[in-house]
Amino acid sequence: AQRVTQPEKLLSVFKGAPVELKCNYSYSGSPELFWYVQYSRQRLQLLLRHISRESIKGFTADLNKGETSFHLKKPFAQEEDSAMYYCALSPYSGGGADGLTFGKGTHLIIQP
Amino acid sequence: DAEITQSPRHKITETGRQVTLACHQTWNHNNMFWYRQDLGHGLRLIHYSYGVQDTNKGEVSDGYSVSRSNTEDLPLTLESAASSQTSVYFCASSEAEGRDTQYFGPGTRLTVL
Numbered sequence: 135a136q137r138v139t140q141p142e143k144l145l146s147v148f149k150g151a152p153v154e155l156k157c158n159y160s161y162s163g164s165p166e167l168f169w170y171v172q173y174s175r176q177r178l179q180l181l182l183r184h185i186s187r188e189s190i191k192g193f194t195a196d197l198n199k200g201e202t203s204f205h206l207k208k209p210f211a212q213e214e215d216s217a218m219y220y221c222a223l224s225p226y227s228g229g230g231a232d233g234l235t236f237g238k239g240t241h242l243i244i245q246p
Numbered sequence: 247d248a249e250i251t252q253s254p255r256h257k258i259t260e261t262g263r264q265v266t267l268a269c270h271q272t273w274n275h276n277n278m279f280w281y282r283q284d285l286g287h288g289l290r291l292i293h294y295s296y297g298v299q300d301t302n303k304g305e306v307s308d309g310y311s312v313s314r315s316n317t318e319d320l321p322l323t324l325e326s327a328a329s330s331q332t333s334v335y336f337c338a339s340s341e342a343e344g345r346d347t348q349y350f351g352p353g354t355r356l357t358v359l
Binding site: 140168170177178179180183220222232233234235236237238239 | 279281286287288289290291294304305336338347348349350351352353
């Protein structure tokens with residue numbers, strides 16, 4: 135079975151500092167990886183997915199198959215980045231979209 | 247605008263009672279999912295559906311059931327609520343093809359006393 139690990143429950147950085155939220159996964163096949171974000175009192179929403187290779191709100195994430203990692207990075211943190219971040223994996227079943235396997239989440243706090 | 251809604255947003259019930267949480271989406275998505283969110287566990291998949299009359303068990307399906315009689319709705323039923331089912335429940339949907347982005351509802355906070 136697949137697993138997603140986010141080693142940091144809480145990450146606190148100062149505004150303007152670089153941010154890196156770690157995500158490691160275990161899956162024998164070729165997964166699709168996502169980062170979802172949940173701002174205070176808001177619903178979970180997609181931040182980015184590895185297949186699109188986009189930069190959203192200054193965040194990027196590179197899939198490293200050798201290290202089975204999908205770390206989320208931003209060079210200069212902003213206060214509005216404070217939120218709960220979840221790394222998620224979608225396995226391939228050959229059919230429709232299966233449910234996501236989520237990590238336990240990292241609470242990012244940006245201090246002024 | 248198309249959206250996904252959940253009701254009720256908050257629910258308090260007693261142990262042993264049957265509870266149904268509603269999820270409704272207007273995107274015409276074939277795939278729908280239910281997750282529960284617990285501190286220290288993140289989100290875990292309960293049940294999911296690929297389309298009408300299709301349902302599948304997820305990681306933590308014991309004590310829960312779903313039915314899919316139309317494209318728009320996937321109600322989640324707790325047959326006999328237990329205190330361990332106190333949680334925040336999220337519904338999500340995605341388009342049919344491949345491993346598409348999932349869109350989440352606002353969540354239902356359920357307390358079982």
